[in-house]
Amino acid sequence: MTVHAGITSANGVTNTTPGGGMMGVQRVPRSQSTVTRDYLAKQSPTANINELISAMPGVAYQSQDIMGATGDALSMRGMNESEVGYLFEGAPVADAFNYEPFTSTYVDNENIGSITVAQGSPDLTAPLYNTVGGQISAKMIDPSHKMGGYLDLMGGNYSVNKEFVRFDTGDIGHSGIRGFLSFSNTHGHMDRGFGVLRRYHTDAKFVKEWGKSNSFGVVFSYTRLFWNSVRRPSMAQWKEYGRSFNFNEEYTPGDTAYYKFQTKNRNGITIVAPLHLDLGSGLSFNATPYFVLQYSPATGASNLSADGSYYGTEPAGPLNQPYTVNGKVTAMGIGYYNAKNSGLTTSLDWKRGNNTLSFGYWYSYATHWEENSYSTVDLNGNVANMDGKYPIILQNGKVLRGYNLNLLQQTNALFLSDRLNLLKNRLHLEAGIKAAMVSRQATEDMPGADPYKSVRNYFEPLPQVAASFDITQRDQVYFNATTAFRVPGSSETQVQDFDPSSSTAVSQPGSLKPEYTIGEEIGFRHHGLYNVSASLFNLNLTNHQVTSSGYIAGTTTLIDQTMNVGGETVRGAQVEFGLQPWHHFSPYVSGQYLDARIDNNYQVGNDYLRTKGKTAVQSPHFTASLGLSYDDGRFFGNFQLRYLSSQYATFMNDEKMPGYVVANTTLGYRLAPKFGIFKHPQIQLNMQNMGGNNYLSGIAGVTANARSYKGIYGTTISGSSPNYNVGSNFGIMASISTGL
Template identity: 55%
Template sequence: MLERRILLCFAALVALDAGFCRTSFAQSQTPAGKSRTTHRHSPSRSPAPTPRTASPVNGRAGTILGPSVPQTEEISVSGAGRHADGTTNTTPGGGLMPVQTAPRSQSGVTRDWIAKQAPSGNISSMIANLPGVVYANQSPLATAGDHITMRGMNESQIGYLFEGAPLADPINYEPYTSMLVDTENLGSVTVSQGAPDLNAPLFNAVGGQISATELNPSHHAGGYLNLLGGTHSAQKEFLRLDTGEIGNTGIRGFASFSYLSNNNWRGPGGLTRYHVDSKFVKEWGQGNSITAIFGFNRQEQTSWREPTAAQWKEYGTSFNYTPNYYPGNSTYYKLNFGNLNSLDVIAPMHFTLAHNLTLNVTPYFVHQNGPSVGGENIPASGGYYGTYQYGNLGQPYAYTNSSGKQMLTTASVDPWNQKTGAVNTSVDWTAGKNTLSFGYWYSYTTHEELSTFSVVDPSGKAANSYGRYPIVVNGVGILSGYNLNFMQQVNALYLADSLRLLNDKLVVSAGFRAAMVYRQGTNDVPGSDPYKKTGNYFEPLPQFAVSYQITPQDQVYMNGTTSFRAPESVEAYSQIFDPNSSHAVEQPGSLKSEYTIAEELGYRHTDKLFNFQMSLFNINLTNHQVTSSGYIPNTNMLISEPINVGGMTSRGVQGELGLKPWHHFSPYISAQYLHSTMDNNIPASGINAAGQSVIDYLPTAGKNSVGAPHFTFSAALAYDDNKAFFGNFSLRYIGSQYSTFMNDQRMPGYVVSDITLGYRFPHVRYLKGPKIQLNLVNVGNNLYRSAPGSFAATAQTRKGIYGSTISGGSPVYLVGGNFAALVSLSTGF
């Protein structure tokens, strides 16, 4: 591993030095008065930090390290789209396979696919059919969760970018894509399955990168209306208004509002969501633009209970929170829900300083806050606030449990509050055959999280309102399991160079990035040890890529990349306490950062009939932090539990094929074979022959990685006559996945299929492109477990390597959504 890391650094530095020296020499040899050949690059109007593109027609291949220009189609609200919903019916595979040229595994979706999916979906659900993407839902409407894995790594190990800004939680890395954008405003999504952009403002993307862009505002005043209704009492109202060109200012924009609600398909409760999107653009000169993007989200979702294998076998889809309350019933559904609230502001700016010099600046601000709420029964007296034992809390509505102890049913409230301010800048200089890029990213995050308890009255309602009147321990403070104050500061520098040779057919790119992350966390609960914990992370991250355009239609590439991820979640730095325990129920996790070295070898073909691409990949990961969610003992509160399992090796092959419309049909297939294994034996708590608790090891080296199916497959068939009728069919197969490190329990594979049927009406006065669309989700009503929700060392009690007895555990699982039928009516105006 160390040797490969050194060689990669050396290769990057040599390429940088050789390429730039060659350019400097060429410039010095140019006679006075003679013009030099330069390549001007105009920044995109709707930027995202994806690699530079180049048309295969002119023989130029893209680069992994160049200026930030989007890789997929850019569609404005009405100008470029043939239909009111932005579809053009030109992308191969029905919108699942736009042209890619970057020298790495990369796929995408465009409006041709997005507009025909259920309008209740999110960014993650839109890319479920792409190669190597394992998407697991809990709701057929795709409103709950973003559980994704790629090449054996989950969403917390994948970098999410929206319009060039990382809007995922910067500490636990959850993307929360349902908060980011309405799918009616989503322009395109690009998935890099193995490596992030060198200039991307990310420090967790060891498993790849997902970049999404919003539609560009129309040049003409108007709007778009979409109304949805369907099973599970689903309804959505969406309205977008476009300003068009505002006078002679060159400014145009849009603002939209939506309301979405539905009932849970299993168990009581449901979701309500209010969302606002806005985007304004000012363009002038050649390649100059300023964009202002605003997003607001407020939603509440009843939580889902996650069954173990035994509970799934016994109860199936009936394992849910209960609809009725009685004293002591902490599983009452109104005590178990989560709020996701966010405010996002992004302002990408692009300036052409000279004919060969550009400046890109993207400041952004993100505010996310809860609360999350879970039911819990706590002692009315004699419980614990940290390590301090309290007396009688003096609260009403106490009941006596089966052990004769006085207890209180409470709503355990976690009102997390997080703010991030940041700016990402880069300068790109083109000189002859070289493009030199330099960039700097700074980010500052604060995070506050004070858990509280509110007493529940006999009707099942928390006293007054959740969290407003928490229980107070006299003379000590608010009763809490954790009182966290967290700060994070990120500095990252990068330098990259791209050299074009052989009439621009050969492109050699190399770069180096230095990322520095500082974290500091405190826990103000009595007895917390340590009270304060810090983490400093510095990682050198070289990248190297070569691509060659064999013919205007055929490209081969290879790359070597590195990336890292700082430890996930504030729980990695702080203890977690509970009133039912005299000591911490959760200890700080591993504070080592993950580091990957990856290589890819790939081939692409693009012509007038079809697109095809295939790649081989190899990934070595050290300090692999497997993310597991676990319940705080005696509660319904889930927390993130990072588990360091040592090294992991993932090797495999992926491919996809998409045909351009032929007699109005566009088929698409994708597949991946993955062989992912653990490199080390993992530590586990055991009991030795003397009855003492000891740390032993389980023989997990060589075992299959958890949550990493060997085989995944997707097929889709789209039909669109460009006039009236359209539709598509898609099918996904996900192979079985292990949920224990000893591979003694696994979740079976499953198949899910969806159908879309639609009809466009003739134009009506004042209406542009009215249509009706029917989305049938999970048409076979397959009831299945969609992904492991937690992991265990072993499901069976067994002997460790040193002879101690290690008890088995019971992983929990996400349950996939059942059948749903959704009808939507939409029109432009």
């Protein structure tokens, strides 16, 4: 028997999780990793969920700013974040249509209890329909039984600061209710380019417990987030300008790349209310209603023809705007969206003897409205209409727009599963099936839109089987065979987008089919003083959808494009090793080898590029991380080194992003257990990208080919350049925190 007494802290650190908090013990029959407060609390207070899991096996995180507020891009086993399901307290929180996660809007790091990553094998019961690349689940900390609070004050380079405060109610009388409320303010200058970032966030969680195991909770979060965008370079631009390639600090007439024209807002409200009831006789009932609202404007800029612009496919007529120069009107394009997603997941579990039977139902209703308008810029770069109240009005009285989209979706899913324990609970067998039905309609209210309305219906049966065997109390082997699917993402897959500079649509909907995967895993894990987890995996995809983004020609407005690459085969191995605290040290190592291959030639018009057998994009062959944590109750710190090998940015493998190494360090000291009203105060220093490495962190916009090629049938197929995300700069942040 090994006993770990742990430590006491104000921020939830106990120093009992292997690998310095990076390797929570797992029993499920799939590859899965969990980080706990032992690790989370020692990271930067501004870190988002994707950044906090960046050291896990196979996770390729694309850092973009030192505050972690704008970077939501990652890939796992060659699948990007839109192919990964995101759950927060059991509710789906990514955008219901384009699957963008916006993880910095869910919860403050100080309130995260744990994050679990399933690399490739989704949970059968999860309310998701895009989990071909795996699943990420985050949970809040539980409210304390004692009244108190927590305060965290942070400052760093680039004028970064964060103030966080939480109040715990403790047990409220004998009601069985307890909860907390928190608020944070984050502000700083962008570490690349110009402009600022501002984030205001509120979290709340209340729970009521009664009886043997009955509980009801309410989770709430609200975010207002604003920042100035950064420019994505091509490889040629990166080699010539490096980090200095960005939007311009000073305005000259006609310059659409002025930084004040490039802004984004991410505002959101999330409400989740999980219920668990013990009905007796082995029956239990679970229900999780949820509501997610996301809304914001985002801006770009265009030079519009004063007399030759278009409204959809129709001539817009004279714009009659001031500050016209050489027949052009420089205008800020302001795009608005409002996305609502509400739903209910339910399950009924019946445990009898060694068998547990589960039946569940999920219903979701989601809407998405999106439109844009344009506001004239004066000769000094000022925009009088920053709030969009006074847009450019055409002679027919209509607002000049490039798109006016409305989407509606209903989802119904049923699942049935059975779990059987045999051989004195050493052998665990699971089997189940989920039937998912998604109905989606989209309309484009622009003149000439073809189609004006598009309706798509999807139905997929998704069986799963799994088995695990406990060789000893500390050793387990497991196997699973799973299926998953992904409904084509973004409105561009169903209707057109327009731009006033073009008489035709700038994007065309394709006849995309759902992406479908069949995967198998076999693995081994051991837990104890040292912890090991290793697995081999195989994944076969059909209709693999690669979502890319790029700028509309002549503008700084981003547009998504989804491409069907066809079949793909993904194979590889991953491993984790972590040690329980030994003489206060806890090392952690993870790694993955990945071989992802395209199975088909890629169609371009009436011809094909020879892509069969090429390595898939966004699929580094090797990822690895090395961590070392130290905590003796007073002094603490950790070191983390991440490596990603090079990865291709085109289907033809004619351009690739170089590999990179990045290192982060934490140092800290806990003061006396009590100092006046302050409990367990501590000082913490976080350093990110310690060497100040200038690197590309990920591929933002993939293309089929960077150079021109002759297709199979002799057609010349022109190339286009991918664009990339630039990694964050060196960041140093000092924080003082304490319990209250």
